Amino acid sequence: MIFDLANPSQLMQAFGPDLLLMAGAMALMLWAAWRPESHEHQRAVGQASLVLIAATIGLTLWFSTRGLQSTLGVIAVDNFRWATDLVCLLGAFGAIALGMEYNVRERIMPAESHVLVLFATAGMMVLAAARDLMLVFLGIELMSVAIYVLAGLNRRSAKSAEGSLKYFLLGAFASAFLLYGIALIYGATGSTNMVEIGLRVVGGNFSQHPMMLVGTGLLLVGFGFKIAAAPFHMWAPDVYEGAPTPITAFMATAVKAAAFATFLRVWIEALGGMGDAWFSPVWWLAAVAMFVGNTVALSQRNLKRLLAYSSIAHSGYLLVAVATGTLAGSAAFLFYLVAYTLASFGAFAVVITVGRAGDTNNELVDYEGLWQVRPGLAIAMAVFMLSLMGFPIFGGVGFFGKWYLLMAAIEAPRPLTALAVVLVLTSVVSAGYYLNVVRVMFMKPRPEGAETPAQAGALTRGVVFVAVAAILVLGVIPSRAIGWSRASVPRAPQMQAAVVDAPR
Amino acid sequence: MTAFLSSINYNAWIVPVLLLLPVFGAAGLWAHALMSAKDPDDKRWREVRLLAFGFFLAEAILSLGLWWSIDPAAAGWQAAVDVPWIPQWGIRFSVGLDGISMTLVLLTTLMMPLAVLGSWTSIRTKPHAYYTMLLLLTVGMLGVFASLDLVLFYVMWEIMLVPMYLIIGVWGGERRLYAAIKFFIYTMIGSLLMLVAILYLGSEASRIAGAPTFSYDFILNNVRLDPTTTLWLFGAFALAFAVKVPMFPFHTWLPDAHVEAPTAGSVILASIMLKMGTFGFVRFALPLFPSAAMNPAVRSFIIALAVIGIIYGALVALVQPDFKKLVAYSSVSHLGFVMLGIFALTTESMQGALMVNINHGVSTGALFLLIGMIYERRHTRMIADYGGIAKVVPIFATILTIVCLSSIGVPGTNGFIGEFLVLVGAYKTQPIATVISATAVIFAAAYLLWALQRIIYNKLDKPANEAVKDLNWREIGLLVPLLIAIVWMGVYPKPLLEKTEPAARRLVTYVEAQAGKAAPATASNTAR
Amino acid sequence: MLVESLALSAVLFTIGVVGVLTRRNAIIIFMCVELMLNAVNLTFVALSKVYGATGQVFVVFTMTVAAAEAAVGLAIIIAIFRHQRTVNLSNINLLKG
């Protein structure tokens, strides 16, 4: 079926999953605010949110299997959108699942916390769908505003508030750059629709157009901030540390996924013809992100901060996919995103399990000898670490994620062999801290009198287990997932003919 | 024997079975760990080591048939299995053996049970995990030797790291943390660059084939790249292998890893894992990039490193106060011979190199086992803490002497055959390097005999040594096969040489022909 | 006229950036961000003279978003004030390293 996006009712239909989530979220918001704060209420709203997300996932899956297409318009109807939606929805599901138990421990009462996750997810879905820079801005803001609040959710914690403030101020600052970039591109091309921009870029000579160049650069700044790519990453460690851990996990995965998805779509659909202009900046951005993320992570002692820097490095890896500018790169990007999300979420789930009330016990020393007291947890964490490192079999799908990225990089029309080398070398550096976690857990003795981490709730355990299982299974038989990612590359209507590089 | 093996269709299933059996073994141990959780530790420990040993023994017995079932002279791969793994990327589970890899597979499967027996009583913390790691390690090692798909090879290559990392790091000595991470990262630097090179090769191959492929054979036969690229790719492969070998100056992980690893870890490292580096050169770096490998500058460079390694390893071994470290440095020296043999590129030197490979596996493995045994008794590896113990442990002293002699390369032991073939063959193409390397026979005698003297000879002047007990039947029993191998390969190496000869000869001819074709300038260098 | 408008908005934007960089008070910084957003709005409005209504639509969106941001932002600043008794960012650095 082909949606005619000029037709409002068909536009609404094409927006189906997004609308379901938004409507549900609003209803839940009302319900959440209706009752006084209590843990029971928080749990109930959380459960309802999970149901809502599950429903949205179902709807999205249904949409994705119908072979839907659309005319040119403000939103895209393609598998890339659905794939991104699914990653974000899964992230939201995990965040709420973890949050329900975490909130009890941290005595975070407001039931709205879950609803805010839903709102943020709605923003992400808008981002995933956006084919108009206006929607990109809107989606980013919708997502970000919710996240600003979520980051400061823990009202008892000064750190949480501080993280929230930093994120907010810098986020708004960066949004302004993004917006200015959009304005300049609009000024240069006369459109905010990506496909139209793309056609004009291909048609005219824009790679010397100053307005277009500055616009592209500012756009890169805006996206770079959201994906936490160095040097626009400074907020990330502080916010990740300050935010409640489930929200950190959410930020590290879903937020990043959504921002990256729209980034990629803009880059392929709108700015594909500007490759000469953005190639080397993106190249360097990727290299710097990988370098900074991985080296600074070496000196981290707090697991949340460590994972924050790790996520900065992973932004660098994902930027390699962007730098390819190919559909193969998009497929690799999606695949990697799945791998990264699984591992990252799992790791944060372990952090939650080991952590104690007041968001403490997150230091590396608290993991010493974990293997002796909680072997399963330690092995799971080791799998996540190795997966983030990109290690085959034991790191499961993480390896194939990197593999796919590297393959896309090497087979790009503008080969990124050097960047691939940077990628692997910084991966070596990353072994320095990932393995350090493994080392601390397995090779150090359990300190005298260290408390054994309590058994986590069923949801948290479930998240850990699912993540481990998925990582390991996909690490041995990734074919299906590869097939999905290849089928889910962005496909603008006018690009069907222009596609030269079939993804592998 | 051959008839029986073909009647059970041995070649069709043996390699996958060898690769899968340890995985089942690991699962079995895990099941045991869960089921026996309530039992006393001592009982669990006894049961699990028996269970693990059973798996290793089964593996060894199953693999024995390879000796007969692999026809070394046949042109194609033997015992080959080829099924798709990741079809979208053209990655296949493609395994197969030839004479060279068969001998190494046998070395692996036969050394593993001995390594387990060697640490029969010394591992008491978390035995399940320990044996699981050993089993997983086996998969990786066998996989490396058998892989015929570059990606499969890489995966196998990498998965060895984690078990070894944990074996060193959890069950190792005092500085185990440093040693473990050093081992891991050192190896990883090389192998990740190789990953990029594999991808590059694969993408070229896929372009030529019109479909994605990482098949070793296809790449070998079809991918021809420009000299500069070839050089870079060769460099990436060579670095990965050079670290593993380890060649000077990439060797410094080895002493630390060897010293800190528990006995089985050291044995496996020395006997098998180092062989993967040299095997990598033989199987991949040389045939895939003959023009780069035989480029006069590159070749001289590698040979120079090999020679430096030979002499340097020996000299540094001379002054080591720690016997394990001494043996580690001696490995650097021995593996230098292998590299010299490979890059001298004559049939004799190549055969010698393969022989040294096996010899080193047997002799150094035995040395580490012996060190482990005496360490278990005296809890020190320092040479200075011993002296005169031949009096109290005559069996140990006798076996140690024989093994040291093998390591020195005294004729009549296996060590001589390998080194002699390497040198006599290498002289034809690399006379100066060979003559310099030959001086290592002096240093080898010096460092090993000196250490031997300080350990088992001289006066028994330390009271702690007087109560040391001699080897028990288990230890004798596990060393005897190694002693037999040492003498057998020294006196009658022909069966072994025959197994590798056709493959070695093919390799030498192929590389020479290819290198000559690609770069006529090098022809004069390789022609004899 | 277009060029002048664009130049003006660029200048305003820069002033906002400088303000963010130099000031230490969270609220003032936020005001400067608002200034930047509004500078961009000026760009959109100026451009819509050339390209039609899209720019103006965008401005409406931007203003809405800015309002939402302001609401959330002020709430966050209040939250931090509860903990720190100050909104001077120089003193707010629990998280670092």
Place this chain on the structure above:
Amino acid sequence: MNPALTPEGAHPLAATVARLVWMLPLLPLLGFLINGTLAMLGAAKVGPADPSADGHGHGHDDAHGHGAAHGHDAHGHDDHGHPPRHKFAGIVSLVGPGVLVAAFALALGCFFAMRSVEMEHPYLVTLFQWMPVGDLALDATFLLDPLSMVMVLVITGVGMLIHIFSVGYMQDDPGYPRYFAYLNLFVFFMLVLVLGGSYPLLFVGWEGVGLCSYLLIGFWFSEKANADAGKKAFIVNRIGDFGFLVAMFLMFANLGSLDIATVAEKAVELPMGGAIATAIALFLFLGCTGKSAQIPLYVWLPDAMAGPTPVSALIHAATMVTAGVYLVARSAAVFSMAPVAQLTVALVGALTAFFAATIGLKQWDIKKVLAYSTVSQLGYMFVGVGVGAYVAGVFHLVTHAFFKALLFLGSGSVIYVMHAAYHATHNHDDAQDMRNMGGLKSYMPVTFYLMWTATLAIAGIPLFSGFFSKDEILGSVFARIHHSTLAEATLLGIPGSTVLMIVYGLGLASALMTAIYMTRMMLYTFHGPNRTGEAERPHLKEAPWVMTGPLVVLGLLAAFGGWLNVPALLGAIGPVGGLEHWLEPVVGEAGLRTTLGAAPHLTHETEIVLVGIAIAIAVAGIAFAVMRLKPAALVPKKDSPASEGIDRVLENKYFVDEGYDAAFVQPTIGVSRIVLWKGIDAGIIDGLFVNGSALLARAFGWMGSQLQTGQVGTYAWVLLIGVITLLGAFTFR
């Protein structure tokens, strides 16, 4: 093996007992296996199943007792009372010498078989394919020809006698089976050495005997000095082996084969005096200098006296050390193509002979005297084979085996007796120092007479064996001063004839000194008053028959061994040139090449003059010693003052050991430790690169985290810098 050269089945020896030649080495190997097993059974006590369970228990006194070895030659000082014999002593005494007897019988059988048939080619017996690799088709082949036959007879014959002697000498040693195991193993390797049909197989024996030498020198390993000596012997030998190896590389690369027969065949096709032949020969000779203790590698042999005395007799006098001479004779074809190398061999031999003889003059340890004497005599042999007089060299090898084995065994009996005496009185004096002996002739007359026989032989008194062989060597040198390839070659710019004259001169000088130091040894040991000590004197008595018996046999051989190869000049006393004819098929051609095709020719008069000089020198030496030395004036070791001046230098062997230590050993260890290990390995590679790069990464990380100040202002600045950089990258490409 070249099948055309030796149609194996058709060889005349194949039908005789010689087809069992492969059993020759196998017999001693069997002995080794039996004795070795017994040694292990006797000494070993298998440990408990779980060694880590109880690492420091007690209850090991018996094991300790079993393994107890001795501090000094013969019997330890710490064992009071008569120690019980080893529980397997009986069977070991039977097996150890028994296999040698059998081997000697077989060797004799082969010898007579060989005499009875006409053989043009060496008899080759291929046991199995050994290293079939590429162009290198090495088989385990034994080569039996007249030269190896001679060696086999010497080895099994003298070896047998020494084995029998050892039954008495070692009877109370706790390591009795181990001793015989080593000794049997030695004989096995020695036979492999002389029977090896290819250089690598020869090398197997070559290194194998070195190994046994190592084990036997360090037989009483509890004494550090003994273990040191063994190790030194092995390592010094390895230096020589390096040369041997390189020689083999050169052969394989240039001649395409390592079979002795093929090499001999191909070597003569090389250019005469060319670089290849010279290099091969010189590297081979480097091997010989190690094994046969020539300058500069002779230093291990005197130390090797740390081993039991029969070992010194067998390995370090009669057989192993002569392997180098055998190798040169064996490679005669190669050497004959390289006159420069030959000159080098002769000159080094002569220098060694002279140099060692000077040291021998001032040694006090009876075995050290004999050791330097051996070095000196080996020099003689090299002079012989060096100048292309292979028969003379081998001849001297044989006679030397007789008289030097006799001397060593004789000294062994002396030491045995001395030791027994000191042991009985719990005296800790040195049983080997001649200053503690004196006047022993009355206590051990058999030994006394036999040793004088050997002394006269080595000194070159006419009609004793040494006279013939030594004279033949000196005569050969003289004969080649004119009209030979050697005379025409130049060594380091010195004309060959001059070199030969120097060699001749040195030979004469050494002969003189040999007579002097041997007489000195005899005088101090057997003549004059006894200095052993009052309490010990009653315990001095002749050694048992099992020891003196072999001495008697050797005495006969030392006296009459010269009849093996009687010179034409003395044709009256026996068949002329027996050995010469015997060895002619092997070395004849090569010898003729050196002498330019003609048999070395000296006029009758010249020959008489030369013989006269030799006799005069021998007599003069003995006379000088007898007149100058005063055994009566000697005081026991503990009362002797330290020597000074040239005496001190000689007594300390010119401080060569110390010099080597300072020049090679210590620098090697020092450089290895300080520069290579601590410097390069730990410092540069590990410190700078490995840990350095890790540190660098950490440093970057630290800098990054320092930038993370927690201040929003900083973050905004960094962000803005990023913006500016990016915009710059976009606009100023």
